[in-house]
Each structure stands twice: as structure tokens, then as C-alpha cells.
Amino acid sequence: MKELLKKLSEAFGPSGYEDGVRTIIKEYIGNDLPQSCELMEDRAGNLYFHCKNEDKPRLMINAHMDEVGFMVTGITDTGYLKFGCVGGMNPIVLGAKRVVSERGIKGVTVAKPIHLLTPEEKEKAPTVDGMCIDIGAASKEDAEKYTDIGDYFVFDSGYVEYGDGFIKCKALDDRHGCAIMCKLIDAIKAGACTDFDLWFAFTCKEEISYSSARCASEFIKPDYALVIESKAVQDTYGVEDERKVAILGDGAIISFMDNSTVYDRGVVDHLISICNENSIPYQLNKYISGGNDSSAIQKSIYGVRVGLISAPSRYIHSQANVVKYSDVEAMYEIAQRLITGPNSIVKE
Amino acid sequence: MEFIKDALNRLCSMMTVSGYEKKSKNDISDLASPIFDEISEDSFGNITLVKRSCKANAKRLMIDAHFDTVGMMVTDIHEGGFLSVINIGGLDTRILPSAEVSIYGKERIYGIVSSVPPHLKKDKKSSVPKIEELYIDTGYSKEKLEELVRIGDPVVIEGGYTELLNGFVAAKYLDDKACLCGALDAVRRMDKERLNYDIYVTVSAQEETGKCGASLCAYSIKPDFAIITDVNFGAVDKDNEYETVKCGEGAAVDVSALADRKLTRGVIKYLKEKNVSHQRICEPSYTYTNNDLVSVTGLGIKTLLLSVPLRSMHTPVETLCLKDIKSLADIIIELAYTDLEAL
Numbered sequence: 001m002k003e004l005l006k007k008l009s010e011a012f013g014p015s016g017y018e019d020g021v022r023t024i025i026k027e028y029i030g031n032d033l034p035q036s037c038e039l040m041e042d043r044a045g046n047l048y049f050h051c052k053n054e055d056k057p058r059l060m061i062n063a064h065m066d067e068v069g070f071m072v073t074g075i076t077d078t079g080y081l082k083f084g085c086v087g088g089m090n091p092i093v094l095g096a097k098r099v100v101s102e103r104g105i106k107g108v109t110v111a112k113p114i115h116l117l118t119p120e121e122k123e124k125a126p127t128v129d130g131m132c133i134d135i136g137a138a139s140k141e142d143a144e145k146y147t148d149i150g151d152y153f154v155f156d157s158g159y160v161e162y163g164d165g166f167i168k169c170k171a172l173d174d175r176h177g178c179a180i181m182c183k184l185i186d187a188i189k190a191g192a193c194t195d196f197d198l199w200f201a202f203t204c205k206e207e208i209s210y211s212s213a214r215c216a217s218e219f220i221k222p223d224y225a226l227v228i229e230s231k232a233v234q235d236t237y238g239v240e241d242e243r244k245v246a247i248l249g250d251g252a253i254i255s256f257m258d259n260s261t262v263y264d265r266g267v268v269d270h271l272i273s274i275c276n277e278n279s280i281p282y283q284l285n286k287y288i289s290g291g292n293d294s295s296a297i298q299k300s301i302y303g304v305r306v307g308l309i310s311a312p313s314r315y316i317h318s319q320a321n322v323v324k325y326s327d328v329e330a331m332y333e334i335a336q337r338l339i340t341g342p343n344s345i346v347k348e
Numbered sequence: 349m350e351f352i353k354d355a356l357n358r359l360c361s362m363m364t365v366s367g368y369e370k371k372s373k374n375d376i377s378d379l380a381s382p383i384f385d386e387i388s389e390d391s392f393g394n395i396t397l398v399k400r401s402c403k404a405n406a407k408r409l410m411i412d413a414h415f416d417t418v419g420m421m422v423t424d425i426h427e428g429g430f431l432s433v434i435n436i437g438g439l440d441t442r443i444l445p446s447a448e449v450s451i452y453g454k455e456r457i458y459g460i461v462s463s464v465p466p467h468l469k470k471d472k473k474s475s476v477p478k479i480e481e482l483y484i485d486t487g488y489s490k491e492k493l494e495e496l497v498r499i500g501d502p503v504v505i506e507g508g509y510t511e512l513l514n515g516f517v518a519a520k521y522l523d524d525k526a527c528l529c530g531a532l533d534a535v536r537r538m539d540k541e542r543l544n545y546d547i548y549v550t551v552s553a554q555e556e557t558g559k560c561g562a563s564l565c566a567y568s569i570k571p572d573f574a575i576i577t578d579v580n581f582g583a584v585d586k587d588n589e590y591e592t593v594k595c596g597e598g599a600a601v602d603v604s605a606l607a608d609r610k611l612t613r614g615v616i617k618y619l620k621e622k623n624v625s626h627q628r629i630c631e632p633s634y635t636y637t638n639n640d641l642v643s644v645t646g647l648g649i650k651t652l653l654l655s656v657p658l659r660s661m662h663t664p665v666e667t668l669c670l671k672d673i674k675s676l677a678d679i680i681i682e683l684a685y686t687d688l689e690a691l
Contacts, residue, residue, distance in 0.1 A: 078583075080585045088466040090463065090464060095440075095443035095663070096440075096664060096665045106511070106518075108518045108665035109665075110584050110665075112587065113581060113660065114662065115661065123475070125475050134518075136514050138596065146513060160448075163487015163488045168448075232465040235428070236430060236462045236485065237430035243468070245468070289467050315460065317467075318445070318463055318465070320447075
């Protein structure tokens with residue numbers, strides 16, 4: 001799965017321009033599908049893989065394809081690009097970073113150098129307004145040959161394995177979810193049996209809160225949904241235990257609640273029992289924070305019973321997003337047992 | 349330009365955090381030995397490269413470029429594989445969160461400077477983190493890390509060599525390897541027959557931590573003239589134009605109370621006459637370069653300060669135009685052929 005994870009994470013795919021990621025997934029899944037399976041897209045940009053099992057409870061597995069990025073909002077007379085963020089970012093991680101545009105133009109983010117700051121300015125954190133992208137253009141006219149207002153940029157930051165089983169790349173949020181879904185589809189194609197009418201939805205625009213997962217849910221009308229995500233944690237040195245959220249390496253996070261969703265207790269209990277029965281490492285989030293596609297799905301159609309498994313992730317929404325591979329493997333295990341297990345998820 | 353590109357790329361990949369320059373002395377020798385007649389080093393970590401003229405008892409022209417860089421040093425090893433660090437030289441902590449680093453312990457180890465995502469920020473206001481509040485994430489256990497890293501090991505902020513448009517390059521630590529690259533290119537292109545001086549290129553240590561290396565070199569060389577080369581602030585968008593120089597418009601002659609007045613004015617006049625393109629910038633008192641200490645070394649040394657415009661100084665994406673390095677080399681060659689006393 002690592003090779004696929006690298007390819008997906010390094011692909012260009014900010015919210016609203018997920019085409020590159022979608023293409024990789026489509027190519028990976030291929031055209032040689034079993035009779036009962038189908039690959040399709042909708043107008044919202046979602047990509048679906050359907051494993052037909054009529055009259056069975058409908059289960060939707062979901063991961064989003066988009067990543068945080070930047071959009072050019074203006075070009076200065078001297079050829080620098082002003083930009084806005086696509087998705088939420090802490091401006092403190094934006095200084096002096098390499099970025100690359102949808103046209104492959106490379107640039108670096110610049111703020112006023114520290115030597116030229118007044119003492120008051122030195123105390124202040126950089127703001128997006130005070131920054132621009134330097135592409136080496138000689139003037140506005142020169143810059144306009146290579147870029148335009150509305151062009152997307154993303155972090156130019158590759159895949160690195162480090163320490164004891166850690167992975168760093170831009171956009172691991174949520175390409176690891178896409179990679180897990182691709183591997184689950186591999187298992188279905190190889191003959192794994194499911195007792196669900198099973199759908200996989202690769203969705204768009206999660207990072208800007210108006211997620212196309214809502215459209216996916218309207219289209220599929222699932223009974224149950226499992227969202228596979230990244231969860232921002234802060235398990236670094238010096239952080240109070242109760243604020244760490246979860247620990248990298250302690251297994252997949254099963255959430256009972258976050259800032260946008262109270263998860264279906266029946267689904268949560270089912271996920272926990274899968275872990276207990278199969279000795280899969282998991283943890284519960286110890287701090288309420290963040291949100292994801294679950295919210296849009298849960299509150300669509302007549303209401304959907306939704307559950308979440310997520311990879312504890314450090315430095316999310318920066319160039320150096322980090323996950324531990326063993327947690328990603330645990331998530332695959334949970335999802336795989338769910339789709340091949342009994343379809344009576346909630347015992348009334 | 350091919351030489352400049354290749355040499356600059358090689359120089360930027362060398363680990364030369366202030367105080368740890370000796371780790372890369374062999375790499376410097378490999379790069380310089382085809383160009384120079386003599387190479388020597390001193391106890392402080394300075395390397396002196398000599399190119400002889402054809403004149404007997406020639407006067408000595410020193411050309412200085414420091415090769416140390418800002419960086420960090422490990423100060424503590426914590427549970428969970430996190431390191432505390434302190435800065436070496438003037439580091440801009442605003443650019444540290446989420447930066448990637450290399451720790452030079454028993455082996456080179458990859459690390460990431462910790463940062464807080466928007467989801468978990470305590471308050472809406474963002475402040476500049478102090479270096480004591482940042483930790484380097486290595487992904488190892490404390491026990492494993494203690495085998496690999498010791499307190500005092502140097503840490504480098506990583507960044508590749510990225511080519512931008514119009515011959516611009518973004519890389520880590522072009523300060524001051526850009527000028528060293530220019531000095532090497534100049535000497536490589538010098539016609540020995542026309543040299544008016546024996547040329548002493550000093551690859552000096554610890555400029556970023558007290559500007560000491562070059563002064564030690566000057567003391568032992570006792571040059572008749574010294575050209576100090578360093579980077580200067582390249583204007584970004586509408587930065588104060590009187591405090592900055594423009595990337596792509598050539599190297600600059602710096603006018604300062606601490607550079608020799610007669611030599612500086614003479615050189616500006618001479619370059620104009622010869623139609624050698626250059627910019628000028630004024631730093632009324634301190635220049636914050638090796639110039640300041642070298643000028644008062646021994647019985648005093650006549651110094652000239654030349655600079656290459658650099659944007660995003662002291663970050664892993666320092667950005668310059670390769671043309672400006674060639675411009676620096678062109679100026680140095682012109683001056684090495686001239687009787688500087690007569691200007």
C-alpha cells in the first residue's frame with residue numbers, strides 16, 4: 001500500500017481540482033471489473049465503486065480526495081503572486097515553503113525578512129495578507145505568461161519514511177483514506193465476499209466544509225456509512241495529556257464525537273467489537289476537535305448511521321503531514337472486517 | 349553559467365553550520381583544487397585558496413566569502429523521540445514550524461519541527477513561537493534516539509535546489525555560498541598573465557556567529573587589499589528600496605563607513621568607465637558582514653564590500669538570480685587585473 005500512498009499523496013489535488021487524484025484512482029482500479037461491480041462518477045466530482053448486492057443493507061465507505069492548497073488572488077506590479085488559502089491553515093506553517101502550481105510552475109512563499117522588521121513586527125506571527133509567492137518573474141507581464149488569477153498551488157513536499165515507521169508527505173490527509181479504499185476494492189475484485197450492497201465514494205471539497213460527500217449520500221442513500229479520515233492530534237512533547245487527542249502508533253482512532261458529529265453509537269460499538277474480536281489496535285479520541293465528511297453524510301437524506309475511523313496525524317494542513325503506517329494498517333483491517341462481516345451492524 | 353549552476357548546487361548540499369564547517373572541508377578541496385595553486389586550512393576551520401600571478405613578489409588581494417550557515421544545535425532529548433534545539437546564528441523562528449530538518453548525529457537523521465494545526469489552536473491569535481517552544485520530531489523512541497544523537501549535534505533546515513523562472517534559484521543556505529561560488533568562478537576565468545595580484549580566496553568560518561573567521565585569515569595573509577563578498581537583501585515586491593538591492597540587476601558595491609572610502613569610490617568610478625554593470629547600496633555604519641572586523645585587523649586593511657542580492661534571507665528558500673553571481677565574478681576579475689592603489 002505504501003507505493004500507492006506515495007503516488008496518491010504526491011498528486012496534485014486541492015479542493016475543487018481533484019482531477020489528478022481521481023485519474024490515479026481510476027487507473028488503479030482499471031476496467032477489468034467483476035460482473036457485479038461498476039465504476040462511475042457524478043456531477044459533483046465524486047468517484048464511485050459499486051459492488052451490487054440488491055436488497056442487502058447499503059453501506060457506503062468514504063474518503064476525500066482533496067487537500068488544502070492556495071489560490072492566486074492577484075499579481076503585483078513586480079511579479080509576485082498574492083494568494084488565499086483553500087482550506088484552513090495556521091499561517092505560522094506557511095513561511096518559506098516550496099509550492100507548485102497546477103501548471104507545474106515552482107515557487108516559494110516569502111514574507112518580509114526578519115532583518116528588515118521593526119521590533120513590533122517581529123513579535124507578530126506572519127499573516128497570509130503579508131505573504132506572497134515568488135516564482136522568479138521579472139514583472140507582472142512576465143508572471144502572467146506562467147500563471148493567472150485563480151490558479152491553484154499546493155505544497156511541493158514529497159513522501160518520506162522516517163523514524164520507526166512514520167510517514168511524512170503533504171496531503172496524507174486524506175490520501176491514506178483513498179489508498180485504504182483502493183486496497184479494499186482490490187480485495188473485492190479478488191473475490192472477497194460482502195453481505196452489503198457496498199459502495200465506495202471518493203469525494204471532493206472536504207477541506208472547505210461544503211463537501212460533495214453530501215451529494216454522494218443523496219445518490220447512494222446508504223443505511224450505514226464509514227468515513228476513513230485523518231484526525232489532527234498533538235501528541236508532541238510538552239503537550240498536556242488531555243490535549244493530545246490521540247497517540248500515533250496506538251492504533252486507529254474510533255470517534256464517538258467531534259466538533260461536527262455525534263457518531264451513531266451502534267456503529268461505534270460495532271467497530272470497537274471488530275477491534276476487540278480481532279486484536280486490532282484502536283483508541284478513542286480523548287479531546288473533541290475537528291470535523292469531516294461524516295457531518296454532511298449523517299445529516300443528508302433521512303439521516304445516515306455513520307461511523308468514523310481515522311489515522312492520528314501530526315502537523316495536519318502543513319507541508320509535513322505525518323501518520324504512522326501501523327495505524328493505517330489497523331484502519332484497513334477494521335474496514336476490511338466490516339465489509340466482509342455480518343450486515344447486522346446495529347443490534348436494536 | 350554551467351560552472352556556477354553545478355558549483356552552487358554542490359556548495360548548497362554541504363553541511364557547514366557555524367562551528368561545524370570542518371565536516372565539509374574535503375568537499376571544498378575537491379571543488380577548488382582544479383582551480384587553485386595552493387590550498388591550506390587553519391585550526392579555526394578557515395580554508396585559504398591561493399592562485400599565483402606571474403609577477404615576482406606580487407601584492408596580495410584577499411577575496412573573502414564565508415561558507416558557514418545558520419542552523420540549530422540539539423540541547424535535549426525527550427520522551428517520544430522529540431529534541432529541543434537552540435539556534436546557531438540569527439535564525440528566523442517564524443519559518444520553523446513544519447520545516448524539515450537533518451540532525452547530524454552518529455548518522456544523518458530526518459526530522460520535522462513540530463507545529464499546531466488550526467483544528468487544535470488554543471486561541472485565534474497566532475504568535476511567533478520561541479525556539480524553546482518548538483520540538484523536533486524524529487519518529488524514534490527516546491532510547492533509540494540517545495544512541496544516535498548527542499546534545500550539541502548540529503541541525504540543518506532542509507530544502508532542495510529549486511529552479512524558478514528566469515534563471516532564479518531557491519535553495520537552502522545561498523548565504524554566503526552564492527558569493528563563494530562567484531569567487532570560484534572568477535578565479536577559474538582569470539588570465540594568469542593579466543593578474544596584478546596573488547589571489548587569496550578565504551573560505552571563512554563562523555561569520556554567522558561573530559564574524560571571526562575572515563579576520564583570522566586576514567591576520568595571517570596580511571593582504572594589501574581585501575574584497576569581502578556577502579549576500580544583501582534582495583527587494584521583495586515593494587520592500588524599502590533604499591535598504592534593498594534588486595535581484596537580476598547585478599552584484600552591488602556597498603558603501604559604508606567601515607569599507608575603505610577611497611577604494612570604494614575608486615571602484616565605482618572604474619566600473620562605470622569600464623561599463624561593468626553593478627548596483628550600489630549604502631549601509632552607513634555597520635555592514636554586518638566580515639568586512640567590519642577585517643577592516644580593523646592588524647594595522648588596518650583596505651576593504652571593499654561587494655554583495656549579491658538575495659531574497660528570503662536565512663530561510664531554506666533563499667532565492668537569487670544566477671546572473672548576479674556571474675556579475676560578482678565579472679567585477680572581481682576586472683579588479684584583480686587592475687592596480688587598485690591607482691584608482
